[in-house]
Amino acid sequence: MQTGYVLLATIALPLFVAVLLLVVPSKRADLVRYISIATGFALFGLSTYAFFAYQLATADTYQFELQWTWIENVGFLGDKGITLHLGIDGIGAPMVLLTGIVTFAATLISAKIDYRNKDYFILLFLLVAGVFGVFTSLDLFFWFFFYELAVLPMYLLIGVWGSSSTFATFARTKEYSAVKLTMVLVGASVLIFVGIFAVFVEAGIGTFDLPQLYEVQYDENFQKVVFPLFLIGCGVLAGLWPFHTWSPDGHVAAPTAVSMLHAGVLMKLGAFGIIRLGMQLLPEGAEFWMPMLMTLGVINVVYGAISAMAQTDFKYMVGYSSMSHMGYVLMGLATLNAVGVNGAVLQMFSHGVMTALMFAMIGVLYDQAHTREIAAFGGLVKRMPHFVAFFSIAGLASLGLPGLSGFVAEFNIFLGTFQTYPALGALGILGAAITAVYILRMMSQAFFGEENEKWAGLKDMSRYEYAGAALLLAFIVLMGVFPSPFVDRIAETVLKIPGVS
Amino acid sequence: MPAELNLDYSLLTPEFALAGLAAIVLGIDLFAPKVRKEWLPYITALGLVGIIALSFGWLEKESDFAGIIFIDNYTMFFRVFFMATAAVVALMSAQYVRQHLKNPGEYYALLIISTIGAIYMAASRELLTAYISLEVLSFSLYVLVSFARDDARSNEGGLKYMLLGAFASALFLYGLSLIYGSAGTTFYSEISAAYAGGTEGFDLGLLMGLILVLAGLGFKVAAVPFHMWTPDAYEGAPLPITAYLSATSKVAGFALLLRLFSGAFMPVIDDWQWIIAALAALTMVLGNLVALQQSNIKRLLAYSSIGQVGYMLMAIAALSSATSSALLLHMSGYVVTNLAAFSCIIAWYNLTEKDDIVDMRGMAERAPLLAAVLTAALFSLSGMPLFAGFFTKFILFQAVASEGFIWLAVIAVVMSFVSLYYYLMVIKQLYMSEPEEEGRLQVPVMVTGLTVALAIGVFYVGLYPRHLLEVAEEATKLLFV
Numbered sequence: 001m002q003t004g005y006v007l008l009a010t011i012a013l014p015l016f017v018a019v020l021l022l023v024v025p026s027k028r029a030d031l032v033r034y035i036s037i038a039t040g041f042a043l044f045g046l047s048t049y050a051f052f053a054y055q056l057a058t059a060d061t062y063q064f065e066l067q068w069t070w071i072e073n074v075g076f077l078g079d080k081g082i083t084l085h086l087g088i089d090g091i092g093a094p095m096v097l098l099t100g101i102v103t104f105a106a107t108l109i110s111a112k113i114d115y116r117n118k119d120y121f122i123l124l125f126l127l128v129a130g131v132f133g134v135f136t137s138l139d140l141f142f143w144f145f146f147y148e149l150a151v152l153p154m155y156l157l158i159g160v161w162g163s164s165s166t167f168a169t170f171a172r173t174k175e176y177s178a179v180k181l182t183m184v185l186v187g188a189s190v191l192i193f194v195g196i197f198a199v200f201v202e203a204g205i206g207t208f209d210l211p212q213l214y215e216v217q218y219d220e221n222f223q224k225v226v227f228p229l230f231l232i233g234c235g236v237l238a239g240l241w242p243f244h245t246w247s248p249d250g251h252v253a254a255p256t257a258v259s260m261l262h263a264g265v266l267m268k269l270g271a272f273g274i275i276r277l278g279m280q281l282l283p284e285g286a287e288f289w290m291p292m293l294m295t296l297g298v299i300n301v302v303y304g305a306i307s308a309m310a311q312t313d314f315k316y317m318v319g320y321s322s323m324s325h326m327g328y329v330l331m332g333l334a335t336l337n338a339v340g341v342n343g344a345v346l347q348m349f350s351h352g353v354m355t356a357l358m359f360a361m362i363g364v365l366y367d368q369a370h371t372r373e374i375a376a377f378g379g380l381v382k383r384m385p386h387f388v389a390f391f392s393i394a395g396l397a398s399l400g401l402p403g404l405s406g407f408v409a410e411f412n413i414f415l416g417t418f419q420t421y422p423a424l425g426a427l428g429i430l431g432a433a434i435t436a437v438y439i440l441r442m443m444s445q446a447f448f449g450e451e452n453e454k455w456a457g458l459k460d461m462s463r464y465e466y467a468g469a470a471l472l473l474a475f476i477v478l479m480g481v482f483p484s485p486f487v488d489r490i491a492e493t494v495l496k497i498p499g500v501s
Numbered sequence: 502m503p504a505e506l507n508l509d510y511s512l513l514t515p516e517f518a519l520a521g522l523a524a525i526v527l528g529i530d531l532f533a534p535k536v537r538k539e540w541l542p543y544i545t546a547l548g549l550v551g552i553i554a555l556s557f558g559w560l561e562k563e564s565d566f567a568g569i570i571f572i573d574n575y576t577m578f579f580r581v582f583f584m585a586t587a588a589v590v591a592l593m594s595a596q597y598v599r600q601h602l603k604n605p606g607e608y609y610a611l612l613i614i615s616t617i618g619a620i621y622m623a624a625s626r627e628l629l630t631a632y633i634s635l636e637v638l639s640f641s642l643y644v645l646v647s648f649a650r651d652d653a654r655s656n657e658g659g660l661k662y663m664l665l666g667a668f669a670s671a672l673f674l675y676g677l678s679l680i681y682g683s684a685g686t687t688f689y690s691e692i693s694a695a696y697a698g699g700t701e702g703f704d705l706g707l708l709m710g711l712i713l714v715l716a717g718l719g720f721k722v723a724a725v726p727f728h729m730w731t732p733d734a735y736e737g738a739p740l741p742i743t744a745y746l747s748a749t750s751k752v753a754g755f756a757l758l759l760r761l762f763s764g765a766f767m768p769v770i771d772d773w774q775w776i777i778a779a780l781a782a783l784t785m786v787l788g789n790l791v792a793l794q795q796s797n798i799k800r801l802l803a804y805s806s807i808g809q810v811g812y813m814l815m816a817i818a819a820l821s822s823a824t825s826s827a828l829l830l831h832m833s834g835y836v837v838t839n840l841a842a843f844s845c846i847i848a849w850y851n852l853t854e855k856d857d858i859v860d861m862r863g864m865a866e867r868a869p870l871l872a873a874v875l876t877a878a879l880f881s882l883s884g885m886p887l888f889a890g891f892f893t894k895f896i897l898f899q900a901v902a903s904e905g906f907i908w909l910a911v912i913a914v915v916m917s918f919v920s921l922y923y924y925l926m927v928i929k930q931l932y933m934s935e936p937e938e939e940g941r942l943q944v945p946v947m948v949t950g951l952t953v954a955l956a957i958g959v960f961y962v963g964l965y966p967r968h969l970l971e972v973a974e975e976a977t978k979l980l981f982v
Contacts, residue, residue: 074826074970075822075826075827075896076823076899126887144895145891148885148886149885149887152880155925155928156932159929159932159933160933175929175933179922182921183921183922183925194907194910194911196899197898197910197911198902200899201902201903201907
């Protein structure tokens, strides 16, 4: 049975729990923890249901639709001016699933948070509600509402629960990173805001309903002017070069679960925005600007990979690696052919689970060792075999090993790119090769080799961490060996995007 | 001059009742000194709430008192608005006045009297009546700003405010006389009729009159470049009066501006539109940029409120029925939010006697509720979702963009983004800095109740604004007939 209430619940439940936690006494830290994990599980259940109940080969573009009028026929708003319009297509479905998985894993990993854990979970659930909202909203107003909502709690989450880093020549305090992240992301959303003004005025139909706005034929020059607003506005959240510097700093400073959500899900909002607002709304603008996005995407891949290679800190390395992998998403979108865009969406999912797992594992290590310097460790496999196993598989997925999720995604992207921009595709493969270098080097330095006696006291993962990691790992493998549930849903929808051949 | 005077005095009952309430408050202070002074704020607030309830009896009734005062839904809207604001400010003042000020009777009476002036600023449709109402409000405020008699800052702020205010009033009055010279009447409707066919050639008198009127009113609402008094008056005034200045005094100015420009000057819109657009742009940019370097929370909110005035002026520049209702909506959201912020700041000041931003560090540890509500209010002011500011700004900016002023809307969005930075710096002190002293502070129950109520208001406007927007539309519908 398909009902929009499922999607509504994914937004309403975290908001409700955020309010509920307000009235739980802050001394009952355990109660807060259990409520949060139970909520995470419920969200995982809801999103899994939404994903698997999504019907293939139906006439509807959007499923699980629900439309409630919020405001209409006032001022400049006409019929159905602003509606809470929810629905998912074949791109939204895997994204909702991804959010459910990472949220559940993040609540499990957060079980060890002790300091003001009530406030922490309230903010975390606000963020999650925002993310679900963006992936399911079919109304421009609410889309933007949830987009901003997803950014808002990051400031406090990083600033209060995060960690600062000190290097030989400079330091990055968590306050610095929190402000930088918030200001860059909100600054980018200024562009989206302006784009929304322009589209609403140009369309002149008095509604923010996206399916109705898709029907309008916009002037070609208008599209060329406005598309970059959405492209860059959303692209910044996807880690687009040269606006990426907030992302490694933000990832590193954030507490573990927030890094997971952030790199795993939040960056995907950016790429999702490029599809929803950019390509679907302004196809001719997309066609005009895609060569630029392709160039920037390739720079993302190569620059991110080279930067990752230069890092000595686990988290910074994964942070730059995220940027590099998001570059593949941008490349895939820029191909504007079915295979490439397909690969981009697959990569969004794949990178989401894999990077969340990596950040979770770094958290396991950092919470015990209080350092993240790769060179400080050695032979961890003897003390923490499970930890090493999980981390290694995530790493191998990241470098595109067949049988794991990354391979499926990147293969499609390269296929798409070689059909359109062969030379840039070759550079993209170079990026994958560099990824292999830094991942394998990290494994050989920290996990294997000589055991460092200093770390003899390290313990393997806790139950909660184990559960969260296993969940993420399951989906990395599932997508690697059995990608068809994903590919079927995505491919069908991708062909409906105007301008994708 | 309209021939017939229809004097249905019953329509003015709420204002008579207000004047009566002021007299009662003064009387209690004077003749019944044994009644505990702590009761005055509650008597004031209760009386105001009673009069709000009473005034709903006159909903949808209309009368124009020979074109001088117009009692319609627009007036109704601001009646409720100003009385509710005054009631909240009275409650916010209770502890502050007890701790810091003398003569509570005059304080609350002036609060009520200023409300009458504010209501008639919204109601009047004749230039001189508008002027007199403006003066009623202003004179009450001059006294209230300098009410802390023994505090040099309060005296300085009050004096600056009064001197510059008197100057602005003179400009305004001179502008009115020029307009009278050009149009030959002081009634809005007749001015509009006089210019209906357009002006003959270049009318210097009208243009000068408009510029002077804008300068005078620009002073009252604190638009750049007439804003110089604002930070000093805000800093010097007793804290609840700072809140009152940022709420009623501004909104009343806009109520007057909106009625004046929509009622009298629509036919010559080309003459003044560009002036207001320029003022709006200047006000937004300067207010928000200067706010970046403030270290005192009152001065910070003074400059941030100047920035807000810039957003509101955009609605007058792009005047249409859609922007007017958006303006009313935005002002409602802004006032609720600002009052929420001030109620936290006042409570904190009562507990710690400090109002610098650095002195608020660690508020989250010592008074978590105040910190949470203040954070919500500051996020709302910067236009973040869930809170009032996101929706009201979205509607206001979109309305302005839809009237063809997309460049103004772009400046507004960029400046809201800038404003986020200085609000984040305050939030950083609340949550990320260690408190100066340890230990939870005991916030009085009344204050907790008021703060939570205002916070709920901020969420209400942000999440379910439908009714408010419809009421705003209903209130402004007749402005353009």
